[in-house]
Amino acid sequence: MESYAAVTGAGASQGAQEWPARTVPVSGVDLLVRDVPGADKSLPPALYVHGLGGSSLNWTTLGLLLNDTVRGIAPDLPGFGQTPPVTGMGGISEQADLLGELMDREFDEPVHLFGNSMGGAAAVALAARRPDHVASLTLVSPALPHPRISASALWFTAVSTPRLGPAVLERTRRIPFERRLKASLSVIFGEPRLLPPEVLEAYEAELRARDTQTWGPQATLEGARSILSSQFAPPRRSLWADAAKVRCPVLLVYGGRDRLVDARIRLKAQQAFPDARLLYLPRSGHVAQMEHPQEVERGFRQLIR
Known part of the structure:
Protein backbone atom coordinates (compact mmCIF):
# COMPACT_ATOMS: atom_id res chain seq x y z
CA MET A 1 0.00 0.00 0.00
CA GLU A 2 1.43 3.38 -0.98
CA SER A 3 1.67 6.12 1.59
CA TYR A 4 -0.83 8.99 1.67
CA ALA A 5 1.76 11.40 0.32
CA ALA A 6 2.62 9.09 -2.56
CA VAL A 7 -1.01 8.57 -3.48
CA THR A 8 -2.11 12.19 -3.30
CA GLY A 9 0.98 13.83 -4.76
CA ALA A 10 0.41 17.57 -4.99
CA GLY A 11 -2.87 17.15 -3.13
CA ALA A 12 -1.00 16.49 0.11
CA SER A 13 0.13 20.09 0.49
CA GLN A 14 -3.36 21.27 -0.46
CA GLY A 15 -4.68 19.64 2.70
CA ALA A 16 -3.32 22.49 4.81
CA GLN A 17 -4.68 25.32 2.67
CA GLU A 18 -7.70 27.39 3.64
CA TRP A 19 -10.17 28.49 0.98
CA PRO A 20 -11.28 32.15 0.87
CA ALA A 21 -14.09 32.71 3.39
CA ARG A 22 -17.15 34.97 3.50
CA THR A 23 -20.36 35.13 5.51
CA VAL A 24 -23.81 34.39 4.15
CA PRO A 25 -26.96 35.22 6.17
CA VAL A 26 -29.03 32.02 6.32
CA LEU A 32 -19.20 31.16 7.24
CA VAL A 33 -18.85 29.82 3.71
CA ARG A 34 -15.63 28.97 1.90
CA ASP A 35 -15.25 29.07 -1.90
CA VAL A 36 -12.95 26.66 -3.70
CA PRO A 37 -10.34 28.89 -5.37
CA GLY A 38 -9.55 28.62 -9.05
CA ALA A 39 -12.89 27.20 -10.22
CA ASP A 40 -14.48 28.71 -13.31
CA LYS A 41 -17.85 30.34 -12.61
CA SER A 42 -19.38 28.52 -15.58
CA LEU A 43 -18.83 25.10 -13.94
CA PRO A 44 -21.75 23.32 -12.25
CA PRO A 45 -22.04 24.01 -8.51
CA ALA A 46 -21.05 21.72 -5.64
CA LEU A 47 -21.86 21.90 -1.93
CA TYR A 48 -19.59 20.19 0.64
CA VAL A 49 -21.10 19.40 4.07
CA HIS A 50 -18.93 18.43 7.05
CA GLY A 51 -19.87 16.12 9.91
CA LEU A 52 -20.32 16.46 13.67
CA GLY A 53 -17.30 18.22 15.16
CA GLY A 54 -15.87 19.01 11.73
CA SER A 55 -15.75 22.13 9.58
CA SER A 56 -15.50 23.37 6.02
CA LEU A 57 -11.74 22.65 6.14
CA ASN A 58 -12.46 18.90 6.01
CA TRP A 59 -13.03 19.28 2.25
CA THR A 60 -10.00 21.37 1.31
CA THR A 61 -8.03 18.80 -0.68
CA LEU A 62 -10.95 17.15 -2.45
CA GLY A 63 -12.44 20.50 -3.42
CA LEU A 64 -9.17 21.62 -4.99
CA LEU A 65 -8.79 18.33 -6.85
CA LEU A 66 -12.24 18.82 -8.38
CA ASN A 67 -12.04 22.55 -9.12
CA ASP A 68 -11.70 21.84 -12.84
CA THR A 69 -15.08 20.08 -12.81
CA VAL A 70 -17.27 21.84 -10.20
CA ARG A 71 -17.26 25.21 -8.43
CA GLY A 72 -17.63 24.23 -4.83
CA ILE A 73 -18.53 25.93 -1.59
CA ALA A 74 -18.28 24.53 1.94
CA PRO A 75 -20.07 26.03 4.97
CA ASP A 76 -19.24 25.83 8.64
CA LEU A 77 -22.56 24.60 10.04
CA PRO A 78 -23.95 26.44 13.11
CA GLY A 79 -21.89 25.67 16.19
CA PHE A 80 -18.85 24.41 14.25
CA GLY A 81 -15.82 25.99 12.64
CA GLN A 82 -16.30 29.76 12.71
CA THR A 83 -20.11 29.86 12.58
CA PRO A 84 -21.80 30.61 15.92
CA PRO A 85 -24.61 28.32 17.10
CA VAL A 86 -28.33 28.84 16.65
CA THR A 87 -30.66 27.24 19.19
CA GLY A 88 -32.62 24.41 17.63
CA MET A 89 -30.48 24.24 14.46
CA GLY A 90 -28.19 21.38 15.47
CA GLY A 91 -30.25 18.44 14.19
CA ILE A 92 -30.12 16.54 10.90
CA SER A 93 -33.49 17.83 9.68
CA GLU A 94 -32.70 21.42 10.63
CA GLN A 95 -29.34 21.24 8.89
CA ALA A 96 -31.06 19.95 5.74
CA ASP A 97 -33.41 22.97 5.81
CA LEU A 98 -30.49 25.36 6.29
CA LEU A 99 -28.52 23.78 3.44
CA GLY A 100 -31.56 24.03 1.19
CA GLU A 101 -31.81 27.75 1.90
CA LEU A 102 -28.08 28.15 1.24
CA MET A 103 -28.48 26.39 -2.11
CA ASP A 104 -31.34 28.73 -3.06
CA ARG A 105 -29.21 31.78 -2.24
CA GLU A 106 -26.07 30.61 -4.00
CA PHE A 107 -27.11 28.55 -7.02
CA ASP A 108 -29.68 28.58 -9.81
CA GLU A 109 -29.09 25.03 -11.06
CA PRO A 110 -28.90 21.51 -9.57
CA VAL A 111 -26.01 20.96 -7.17
CA HIS A 112 -23.48 18.16 -6.78
CA LEU A 113 -23.94 17.48 -3.07
CA PHE A 114 -21.21 15.99 -0.84
CA GLY A 115 -21.69 14.96 2.80
CA ASN A 116 -19.55 13.32 5.47
CA SER A 117 -20.89 11.55 8.58
CA MET A 118 -23.74 13.64 10.07
CA GLY A 119 -23.37 15.95 7.08
CA GLY A 120 -24.03 12.90 4.92
CA ALA A 121 -27.26 12.25 6.82
CA ALA A 122 -28.34 15.87 6.29
CA ALA A 123 -27.43 15.58 2.60
CA VAL A 124 -29.63 12.47 2.24
CA ALA A 125 -32.56 14.29 3.85
CA LEU A 126 -32.04 17.28 1.57
CA ALA A 127 -31.76 15.18 -1.60
CA ALA A 128 -34.98 13.35 -0.67
CA ARG A 129 -36.89 16.59 -0.05
CA ARG A 130 -35.63 18.41 -3.11
CA PRO A 131 -34.74 15.82 -5.74
CA ASP A 132 -34.86 18.29 -8.62
CA HIS A 133 -32.18 20.44 -6.99
CA VAL A 134 -29.51 17.75 -6.54
CA ALA A 135 -27.51 16.52 -9.56
CA SER A 136 -25.49 13.88 -7.69
CA LEU A 137 -24.90 12.79 -4.11
CA THR A 138 -21.51 11.71 -2.74
CA LEU A 139 -21.65 10.33 0.81
CA VAL A 140 -18.51 9.64 2.84
CA SER A 141 -19.28 7.43 5.86
CA PRO A 142 -22.84 8.78 6.15
CA ALA A 143 -24.49 8.54 9.58
CA LEU A 144 -27.33 6.26 8.49
CA PRO A 145 -29.19 4.19 11.10
CA HIS A 146 -27.27 1.02 11.94
CA PRO A 147 -28.79 -2.07 13.58
CA ARG A 148 -25.57 -3.07 15.33
CA ILE A 149 -24.64 -1.68 18.74
CA SER A 150 -21.16 -0.19 18.54
CA ALA A 151 -18.82 1.75 20.78
CA SER A 152 -19.74 4.94 18.92
CA ALA A 153 -23.46 4.22 19.46
CA LEU A 154 -22.82 3.91 23.18
CA TRP A 155 -20.92 7.21 23.13
CA PHE A 156 -23.83 8.95 21.38
CA THR A 157 -26.21 7.48 23.96
CA ALA A 158 -24.06 8.77 26.82
CA VAL A 159 -23.64 12.23 25.31
CA SER A 160 -27.36 12.47 24.54
CA THR A 161 -28.35 11.81 28.16
CA PRO A 162 -29.36 15.19 29.68
CA ARG A 163 -27.10 15.18 32.77
CA LEU A 164 -24.50 12.65 31.69
CA GLY A 165 -23.74 14.24 28.31
CA PRO A 166 -22.37 17.59 29.54
CA ALA A 167 -20.35 15.78 32.20
CA VAL A 168 -18.80 13.46 29.60
CA LEU A 169 -17.82 16.37 27.36
CA GLU A 170 -16.43 18.41 30.25
CA ARG A 171 -14.36 15.49 31.47
CA THR A 172 -13.03 14.99 27.95
CA ARG A 173 -12.01 18.67 27.72
CA ARG A 174 -9.93 18.28 30.90
CA ILE A 175 -7.77 15.58 29.35
CA PRO A 176 -4.35 17.00 28.34
CA PHE A 177 -4.45 18.26 24.77
CA GLU A 178 -1.75 15.97 23.40
CA ARG A 179 -3.63 12.91 24.67
CA ARG A 180 -6.88 14.14 23.16
CA LEU A 181 -5.17 14.87 19.85
CA LYS A 182 -3.67 11.39 19.67
CA ALA A 183 -7.00 9.78 20.54
CA SER A 184 -8.85 11.91 17.99
CA LEU A 185 -6.42 11.04 15.23
CA SER A 186 -6.75 7.32 15.95
CA VAL A 187 -10.55 7.52 15.88
CA ILE A 188 -10.93 9.69 12.78
CA PHE A 189 -8.19 8.35 10.50
CA GLY A 190 -7.44 4.80 9.44
CA GLU A 191 -3.67 5.35 9.28
CA PRO A 192 -2.80 8.67 10.95
CA ARG A 193 0.93 7.93 10.84
CA LEU A 194 0.81 8.21 7.03
CA LEU A 195 -0.71 11.70 6.99
CA PRO A 196 1.72 14.37 5.77
CA PRO A 197 2.99 16.84 8.40
CA GLU A 198 1.06 19.80 6.99
CA VAL A 199 -2.25 17.93 7.24
CA LEU A 200 -1.50 16.90 10.82
CA GLU A 201 -0.61 20.49 11.68
CA ALA A 202 -3.84 21.80 10.17
CA TYR A 203 -5.89 19.20 12.06
CA GLU A 204 -4.15 20.06 15.33
CA ALA A 205 -4.71 23.78 14.77
CA GLU A 206 -8.41 23.23 14.23
CA LEU A 207 -8.69 21.08 17.35
CA ARG A 208 -6.97 23.82 19.39
CA ALA A 209 -9.36 26.40 17.94
CA ARG A 210 -12.34 24.36 19.12
CA ASP A 211 -11.01 24.55 22.67
CA THR A 212 -11.44 28.32 22.59
CA GLN A 213 -15.06 28.21 21.41
CA THR A 214 -17.58 28.20 24.24
CA TRP A 215 -20.39 26.94 22.03
CA GLY A 216 -18.70 23.68 20.97
CA PRO A 217 -20.08 21.36 23.68
CA GLN A 218 -23.70 22.43 23.17
CA ALA A 219 -23.45 22.01 19.40
CA THR A 220 -21.97 18.55 19.91
CA LEU A 221 -24.79 17.63 22.31
CA GLU A 222 -27.49 18.71 19.86
CA GLY A 223 -25.85 16.85 16.99
CA ALA A 224 -25.34 13.67 19.01
CA ARG A 225 -28.97 13.70 20.15
CA SER A 226 -30.16 14.10 16.59
CA ILE A 227 -28.03 11.19 15.35
CA LEU A 228 -29.27 8.99 18.18
CA SER A 229 -32.88 10.00 17.52
CA SER A 230 -32.52 9.11 13.84
CA GLN A 231 -31.61 5.56 14.87
CA PHE A 232 -35.10 5.08 16.35
CA ALA A 233 -37.22 6.97 13.83
CA PRO A 234 -40.31 5.10 12.49
CA PRO A 235 -39.57 3.33 9.18
CA ARG A 236 -41.63 5.76 7.09
CA ARG A 237 -39.78 8.75 8.55
CA SER A 238 -36.31 7.25 8.71
CA LEU A 239 -33.22 8.14 6.70
CA TRP A 240 -33.61 4.79 4.95
CA ALA A 241 -37.00 5.99 3.67
CA ASP A 242 -35.32 9.20 2.53
CA ALA A 243 -32.66 7.19 0.72
CA ALA A 244 -35.34 5.43 -1.33
CA LYS A 245 -36.62 8.84 -2.52
CA VAL A 246 -33.27 10.05 -3.88
CA ARG A 247 -33.42 10.24 -7.67
CA CYS A 248 -29.88 11.29 -8.55
CA PRO A 249 -26.87 8.99 -8.89
CA VAL A 250 -25.18 8.30 -5.55
CA LEU A 251 -21.59 7.47 -4.62
CA LEU A 252 -21.18 5.75 -1.25
CA VAL A 253 -17.69 5.84 0.26
CA TYR A 254 -16.84 3.64 3.26
CA GLY A 255 -13.55 3.04 5.05
CA GLY A 256 -12.56 -0.38 6.34
CA ARG A 257 -10.89 1.22 9.38
CA ASP A 258 -13.75 3.57 10.22
CA ARG A 259 -14.31 3.46 14.00
CA LEU A 260 -17.43 5.64 13.95
CA VAL A 261 -19.49 4.21 11.08
CA ASP A 262 -19.44 0.43 10.65
CA ALA A 263 -18.54 -0.21 7.00
CA ARG A 264 -20.53 -3.47 7.07
CA ILE A 265 -23.61 -1.32 6.47
CA ARG A 266 -22.35 -0.45 2.98
CA LEU A 267 -24.27 -3.13 1.05
CA LYS A 268 -27.54 -2.24 2.75
CA ALA A 269 -26.88 1.38 1.95
CA GLN A 270 -26.17 0.62 -1.69
CA GLN A 271 -29.44 -1.29 -1.97
CA ALA A 272 -31.41 1.50 -0.26
CA PHE A 273 -30.70 4.10 -2.96
CA PRO A 274 -32.28 3.57 -6.40
CA ASP A 275 -29.03 4.38 -8.24
CA ARG A 298 -11.87 9.34 -9.15
CA GLY A 299 -15.07 7.85 -7.77
CA PHE A 300 -16.92 11.13 -8.22
CA ARG A 301 -15.63 11.63 -11.77
CA GLN A 302 -16.81 8.13 -12.69
CA LEU A 303 -20.18 8.83 -11.07
CA ILE A 304 -20.93 11.93 -13.13
CA ARG A 305 -19.41 10.55 -16.30
Whole structure:
Protein backbone atom coordinates (compact mmCIF):
# COMPACT_ATOMS: atom_id res chain seq x y z
CA MET A 1 0.00 0.00 0.00
CA GLU A 2 1.43 3.38 -0.98
CA SER A 3 1.67 6.12 1.59
CA TYR A 4 -0.83 8.99 1.67
CA ALA A 5 1.76 11.40 0.32
CA ALA A 6 2.62 9.09 -2.56
CA VAL A 7 -1.01 8.57 -3.48
CA THR A 8 -2.11 12.19 -3.30
CA GLY A 9 0.98 13.83 -4.76
CA ALA A 10 0.41 17.57 -4.99
CA GLY A 11 -2.87 17.15 -3.13
CA ALA A 12 -1.00 16.49 0.11
CA SER A 13 0.13 20.09 0.49
CA GLN A 14 -3.36 21.27 -0.46
CA GLY A 15 -4.68 19.64 2.70
CA ALA A 16 -3.32 22.49 4.81
CA GLN A 17 -4.68 25.32 2.67
CA GLU A 18 -7.70 27.39 3.64
CA TRP A 19 -10.17 28.49 0.98
CA PRO A 20 -11.28 32.15 0.87
CA ALA A 21 -14.09 32.71 3.39
CA ARG A 22 -17.15 34.97 3.50
CA THR A 23 -20.36 35.13 5.51
CA VAL A 24 -23.81 34.39 4.15
CA PRO A 25 -26.96 35.22 6.17
CA VAL A 26 -29.03 32.02 6.32
CA SER A 27 -31.84 31.18 8.76
CA GLY A 28 -30.89 33.98 11.13
CA VAL A 29 -27.18 33.17 11.35
CA ASP A 30 -24.14 34.54 9.54
CA LEU A 31 -22.92 31.29 8.03
CA LEU A 32 -19.20 31.16 7.24
CA VAL A 33 -18.85 29.82 3.71
CA ARG A 34 -15.63 28.97 1.90
CA ASP A 35 -15.25 29.07 -1.90
CA VAL A 36 -12.95 26.66 -3.70
CA PRO A 37 -10.34 28.89 -5.37
CA GLY A 38 -9.55 28.62 -9.05
CA ALA A 39 -12.89 27.20 -10.22
CA ASP A 40 -14.48 28.71 -13.31
CA LYS A 41 -17.85 30.34 -12.61
CA SER A 42 -19.38 28.52 -15.58
CA LEU A 43 -18.83 25.10 -13.94
CA PRO A 44 -21.75 23.32 -12.25
CA PRO A 45 -22.04 24.01 -8.51
CA ALA A 46 -21.05 21.72 -5.64
CA LEU A 47 -21.86 21.90 -1.93
CA TYR A 48 -19.59 20.19 0.64
CA VAL A 49 -21.10 19.40 4.07
CA HIS A 50 -18.93 18.43 7.05
CA GLY A 51 -19.87 16.12 9.91
CA LEU A 52 -20.32 16.46 13.67
CA GLY A 53 -17.30 18.22 15.16
CA GLY A 54 -15.87 19.01 11.73
CA SER A 55 -15.75 22.13 9.58
CA SER A 56 -15.50 23.37 6.02
CA LEU A 57 -11.74 22.65 6.14
CA ASN A 58 -12.46 18.90 6.01
CA TRP A 59 -13.03 19.28 2.25
CA THR A 60 -10.00 21.37 1.31
CA THR A 61 -8.03 18.80 -0.68
CA LEU A 62 -10.95 17.15 -2.45
CA GLY A 63 -12.44 20.50 -3.42
CA LEU A 64 -9.17 21.62 -4.99
CA LEU A 65 -8.79 18.33 -6.85
CA LEU A 66 -12.24 18.82 -8.38
CA ASN A 67 -12.04 22.55 -9.12
CA ASP A 68 -11.70 21.84 -12.84
CA THR A 69 -15.08 20.08 -12.81
CA VAL A 70 -17.27 21.84 -10.20
CA ARG A 71 -17.26 25.21 -8.43
CA GLY A 72 -17.63 24.23 -4.83
CA ILE A 73 -18.53 25.93 -1.59
CA ALA A 74 -18.28 24.53 1.94
CA PRO A 75 -20.07 26.03 4.97
CA ASP A 76 -19.24 25.83 8.64
CA LEU A 77 -22.56 24.60 10.04
CA PRO A 78 -23.95 26.44 13.11
CA GLY A 79 -21.89 25.67 16.19
CA PHE A 80 -18.85 24.41 14.25
CA GLY A 81 -15.82 25.99 12.64
CA GLN A 82 -16.30 29.76 12.71
CA THR A 83 -20.11 29.86 12.58
CA PRO A 84 -21.80 30.61 15.92
CA PRO A 85 -24.61 28.32 17.10
CA VAL A 86 -28.33 28.84 16.65
CA THR A 87 -30.66 27.24 19.19
CA GLY A 88 -32.62 24.41 17.63
CA MET A 89 -30.48 24.24 14.46
CA GLY A 90 -28.19 21.38 15.47
CA GLY A 91 -30.25 18.44 14.19
CA ILE A 92 -30.12 16.54 10.90
CA SER A 93 -33.49 17.83 9.68
CA GLU A 94 -32.70 21.42 10.63
CA GLN A 95 -29.34 21.24 8.89
CA ALA A 96 -31.06 19.95 5.74
CA ASP A 97 -33.41 22.97 5.81
CA LEU A 98 -30.49 25.36 6.29
CA LEU A 99 -28.52 23.78 3.44
CA GLY A 100 -31.56 24.03 1.19
CA GLU A 101 -31.81 27.75 1.90
CA LEU A 102 -28.08 28.15 1.24
CA MET A 103 -28.48 26.39 -2.11
CA ASP A 104 -31.34 28.73 -3.06
CA ARG A 105 -29.21 31.78 -2.24
CA GLU A 106 -26.07 30.61 -4.00
CA PHE A 107 -27.11 28.55 -7.02
CA ASP A 108 -29.68 28.58 -9.81
CA GLU A 109 -29.09 25.03 -11.06
CA PRO A 110 -28.90 21.51 -9.57
CA VAL A 111 -26.01 20.96 -7.17
CA HIS A 112 -23.48 18.16 -6.78
CA LEU A 113 -23.94 17.48 -3.07
CA PHE A 114 -21.21 15.99 -0.84
CA GLY A 115 -21.69 14.96 2.80
CA ASN A 116 -19.55 13.32 5.47
CA SER A 117 -20.89 11.55 8.58
CA MET A 118 -23.74 13.64 10.07
CA GLY A 119 -23.37 15.95 7.08
CA GLY A 120 -24.03 12.90 4.92
CA ALA A 121 -27.26 12.25 6.82
CA ALA A 122 -28.34 15.87 6.29
CA ALA A 123 -27.43 15.58 2.60
CA VAL A 124 -29.63 12.47 2.24
CA ALA A 125 -32.56 14.29 3.85
CA LEU A 126 -32.04 17.28 1.57
CA ALA A 127 -31.76 15.18 -1.60
CA ALA A 128 -34.98 13.35 -0.67
CA ARG A 129 -36.89 16.59 -0.05
CA ARG A 130 -35.63 18.41 -3.11
CA PRO A 131 -34.74 15.82 -5.74
CA ASP A 132 -34.86 18.29 -8.62
CA HIS A 133 -32.18 20.44 -6.99
CA VAL A 134 -29.51 17.75 -6.54
CA ALA A 135 -27.51 16.52 -9.56
CA SER A 136 -25.49 13.88 -7.69
CA LEU A 137 -24.90 12.79 -4.11
CA THR A 138 -21.51 11.71 -2.74
CA LEU A 139 -21.65 10.33 0.81
CA VAL A 140 -18.51 9.64 2.84
CA SER A 141 -19.28 7.43 5.86
CA PRO A 142 -22.84 8.78 6.15
CA ALA A 143 -24.49 8.54 9.58
CA LEU A 144 -27.33 6.26 8.49
CA PRO A 145 -29.19 4.19 11.10
CA HIS A 146 -27.27 1.02 11.94
CA PRO A 147 -28.79 -2.07 13.58
CA ARG A 148 -25.57 -3.07 15.33
CA ILE A 149 -24.64 -1.68 18.74
CA SER A 150 -21.16 -0.19 18.54
CA ALA A 151 -18.82 1.75 20.78
CA SER A 152 -19.74 4.94 18.92
CA ALA A 153 -23.46 4.22 19.46
CA LEU A 154 -22.82 3.91 23.18
CA TRP A 155 -20.92 7.21 23.13
CA PHE A 156 -23.83 8.95 21.38
CA THR A 157 -26.21 7.48 23.96
CA ALA A 158 -24.06 8.77 26.82
CA VAL A 159 -23.64 12.23 25.31
CA SER A 160 -27.36 12.47 24.54
CA THR A 161 -28.35 11.81 28.16
CA PRO A 162 -29.36 15.19 29.68
CA ARG A 163 -27.10 15.18 32.77
CA LEU A 164 -24.50 12.65 31.69
CA GLY A 165 -23.74 14.24 28.31
CA PRO A 166 -22.37 17.59 29.54
CA ALA A 167 -20.35 15.78 32.20
CA VAL A 168 -18.80 13.46 29.60
CA LEU A 169 -17.82 16.37 27.36
CA GLU A 170 -16.43 18.41 30.25
CA ARG A 171 -14.36 15.49 31.47
CA THR A 172 -13.03 14.99 27.95
CA ARG A 173 -12.01 18.67 27.72
CA ARG A 174 -9.93 18.28 30.90
CA ILE A 175 -7.77 15.58 29.35
CA PRO A 176 -4.35 17.00 28.34
CA PHE A 177 -4.45 18.26 24.77
CA GLU A 178 -1.75 15.97 23.40
CA ARG A 179 -3.63 12.91 24.67
CA ARG A 180 -6.88 14.14 23.16
CA LEU A 181 -5.17 14.87 19.85
CA LYS A 182 -3.67 11.39 19.67
CA ALA A 183 -7.00 9.78 20.54
CA SER A 184 -8.85 11.91 17.99
CA LEU A 185 -6.42 11.04 15.23
CA SER A 186 -6.75 7.32 15.95
CA VAL A 187 -10.55 7.52 15.88
CA ILE A 188 -10.93 9.69 12.78
CA PHE A 189 -8.19 8.35 10.50
CA GLY A 190 -7.44 4.80 9.44
CA GLU A 191 -3.67 5.35 9.28
CA PRO A 192 -2.80 8.67 10.95
CA ARG A 193 0.93 7.93 10.84
CA LEU A 194 0.81 8.21 7.03
CA LEU A 195 -0.71 11.70 6.99
CA PRO A 196 1.72 14.37 5.77
CA PRO A 197 2.99 16.84 8.40
CA GLU A 198 1.06 19.80 6.99
CA VAL A 199 -2.25 17.93 7.24
CA LEU A 200 -1.50 16.90 10.82
CA GLU A 201 -0.61 20.49 11.68
CA ALA A 202 -3.84 21.80 10.17
CA TYR A 203 -5.89 19.20 12.06
CA GLU A 204 -4.15 20.06 15.33
CA ALA A 205 -4.71 23.78 14.77
CA GLU A 206 -8.41 23.23 14.23
CA LEU A 207 -8.69 21.08 17.35
CA ARG A 208 -6.97 23.82 19.39
CA ALA A 209 -9.36 26.40 17.94
CA ARG A 210 -12.34 24.36 19.12
CA ASP A 211 -11.01 24.55 22.67
CA THR A 212 -11.44 28.32 22.59
CA GLN A 213 -15.06 28.21 21.41
CA THR A 214 -17.58 28.20 24.24
CA TRP A 215 -20.39 26.94 22.03
CA GLY A 216 -18.70 23.68 20.97
CA PRO A 217 -20.08 21.36 23.68
CA GLN A 218 -23.70 22.43 23.17
CA ALA A 219 -23.45 22.01 19.40
CA THR A 220 -21.97 18.55 19.91
CA LEU A 221 -24.79 17.63 22.31
CA GLU A 222 -27.49 18.71 19.86
CA GLY A 223 -25.85 16.85 16.99
CA ALA A 224 -25.34 13.67 19.01
CA ARG A 225 -28.97 13.70 20.15
CA SER A 226 -30.16 14.10 16.59
CA ILE A 227 -28.03 11.19 15.35
CA LEU A 228 -29.27 8.99 18.18
CA SER A 229 -32.88 10.00 17.52
CA SER A 230 -32.52 9.11 13.84
CA GLN A 231 -31.61 5.56 14.87
CA PHE A 232 -35.10 5.08 16.35
CA ALA A 233 -37.22 6.97 13.83
CA PRO A 234 -40.31 5.10 12.49
CA PRO A 235 -39.57 3.33 9.18
CA ARG A 236 -41.63 5.76 7.09
CA ARG A 237 -39.78 8.75 8.55
CA SER A 238 -36.31 7.25 8.71
CA LEU A 239 -33.22 8.14 6.70
CA TRP A 240 -33.61 4.79 4.95
CA ALA A 241 -37.00 5.99 3.67
CA ASP A 242 -35.32 9.20 2.53
CA ALA A 243 -32.66 7.19 0.72
CA ALA A 244 -35.34 5.43 -1.33
CA LYS A 245 -36.62 8.84 -2.52
CA VAL A 246 -33.27 10.05 -3.88
CA ARG A 247 -33.42 10.24 -7.67
CA CYS A 248 -29.88 11.29 -8.55
CA PRO A 249 -26.87 8.99 -8.89
CA VAL A 250 -25.18 8.30 -5.55
CA LEU A 251 -21.59 7.47 -4.62
CA LEU A 252 -21.18 5.75 -1.25
CA VAL A 253 -17.69 5.84 0.26
CA TYR A 254 -16.84 3.64 3.26
CA GLY A 255 -13.55 3.04 5.05
CA GLY A 256 -12.56 -0.38 6.34
CA ARG A 257 -10.89 1.22 9.38
CA ASP A 258 -13.75 3.57 10.22
CA ARG A 259 -14.31 3.46 14.00
CA LEU A 260 -17.43 5.64 13.95
CA VAL A 261 -19.49 4.21 11.08
CA ASP A 262 -19.44 0.43 10.65
CA ALA A 263 -18.54 -0.21 7.00
CA ARG A 264 -20.53 -3.47 7.07
CA ILE A 265 -23.61 -1.32 6.47
CA ARG A 266 -22.35 -0.45 2.98
CA LEU A 267 -24.27 -3.13 1.05
CA LYS A 268 -27.54 -2.24 2.75
CA ALA A 269 -26.88 1.38 1.95
CA GLN A 270 -26.17 0.62 -1.69
CA GLN A 271 -29.44 -1.29 -1.97
CA ALA A 272 -31.41 1.50 -0.26
CA PHE A 273 -30.70 4.10 -2.96
CA PRO A 274 -32.28 3.57 -6.40
CA ASP A 275 -29.03 4.38 -8.24
CA ALA A 276 -25.93 3.93 -6.07
CA ARG A 277 -22.31 2.98 -6.60
CA LEU A 278 -20.01 1.81 -3.83
CA LEU A 279 -16.40 2.79 -3.16
CA TYR A 280 -14.85 0.75 -0.35
CA LEU A 281 -11.41 1.81 0.90
CA PRO A 282 -10.08 -0.92 3.25
CA ARG A 283 -7.38 1.24 4.88
CA SER A 284 -9.33 4.46 5.23
CA GLY A 285 -11.02 5.81 8.34
CA HIS A 286 -14.00 8.12 8.86
CA VAL A 287 -12.93 10.98 6.57
CA ALA A 288 -11.83 9.35 3.32
CA GLN A 289 -12.04 12.72 1.55
CA MET A 290 -9.11 13.82 3.74
CA GLU A 291 -7.22 10.55 3.96
CA HIS A 292 -7.63 9.23 0.40
CA PRO A 293 -8.88 12.24 -1.59
CA GLN A 294 -7.71 11.05 -4.99
CA GLU A 295 -9.68 7.82 -4.70
CA VAL A 296 -12.80 9.81 -3.80
CA GLU A 297 -12.04 12.22 -6.65
CA ARG A 298 -11.87 9.34 -9.15
CA GLY A 299 -15.07 7.85 -7.77
CA PHE A 300 -16.92 11.13 -8.22
CA ARG A 301 -15.63 11.63 -11.77
CA GLN A 302 -16.81 8.13 -12.69
CA LEU A 303 -20.18 8.83 -11.07
CA ILE A 304 -20.93 11.93 -13.13
CA ARG A 305 -19.41 10.55 -16.30
